[in-house]
Amino acid sequence: MDYEVQRSARRCAATGREFSPGEEFYSVLVAEGADLRRYDYAAEVWQGPPPGTVGYWKSQVPDRHAARGRGAPNDVLLGFFDELAGVPGEAGSPDRQDMRYVLALLLVRRRVFRLEEQRRDSNGREVLVLFCPRRDTTYEIQTVVPDPQRTEAIQQELARLLEG
Numbered sequence: 001m002d003y004e005v006q007r008s009a010r011r012c013a014a015t016g017r018e019f020s021p022g023e024e025f026y027s028v029l030v031a032e033g034a035d036l037r038r039y040d041y042a043a044e045v046w047q048g049p050p051p052g053t054v055g056y057w058k059s060q061v062p063d064r065h066a067a068r069g070r071g072a073p074n075d076v077l078l079g080f081f082d083e084l085a086g087v088p089g090e091a092g093s094p095d096r097q098d099m100r101y102v103l104a105l106l107l108v109r110r111r112v113f114r115l116e117e118q119r120r121d122s123n124g125r126e127v128l129v130l131f132c133p134r135r136d137t138t139y140e141i142q143t144v145v146p147d148p149q150r151t152e153a154i155q156q157e158l159a160r161l162l163e164g
Contacts, residue, residue: 005029006038010061013039021063028056074112078135080161081107098146099154104130104139106158113139 008027010019019025019042026046029036031054039050040059049056072080084100107113108130116138117129126143146154 005036008038008040008059008061011040012042012045014041014045017042019061021061023061024058025061026056026058029054074107074110074134077103077107077110078112078132097142098144098150099157101128101141101144102146102151102154103158104128104141107132 008019008025011017012019012025019040024043026041026043028039028041028049030039030050030052032052036054043058081100081103084096084103086096104113108115112134113130113132115128116131119127119129121127121142128141128143130139130141131137132139
């Protein structure tokens with residue numbers, strides 16, 4: 001099921017104060033009947049998620065005058081995704097599987113891939129079934145959640161490869 005989540009009003013729901021560029025704030029999605037409503041709270045008044053919260057996250061107001069980084073084009077990301085599948089034998093190494101999993105999630109976030117299904121394979125491992133409309137191709141990606149240290153290494157490597 002898809003939900004439309006409104007953009008930040010850049011104003012604190014508790015105080016009415018407008019957020020400043022660079023300021024951190026918390027956003028919550030609250031179930032109100034059949035609807036989801038978004039509320040943003042300044043960090044100094046945040047006391048945790050209110051009752052009925054479906055999800056919450058911490059954000060930062062962007063600086064309108066700061067130069068925006070341009071991420072790698074989707075075609076470059078898809079090429080790197082294919083490269084991570086690698087040569088038989090290499091594709092099974094954990095460092096390639098977890099990075100490919102993280103990159104697959106990034107491609108879902110960018111709406112290059114669409115999550116079709118989550119299921120378990122014959123060995124009981126979780127698998128994401130992703131569809132790429134651009135390529136009219138379905139991928140099955142094993143869920144390989146990296147540990148915190150590995151996550152940091154993946155972020156650095158992806159940033160280095162995709163920004164430079």
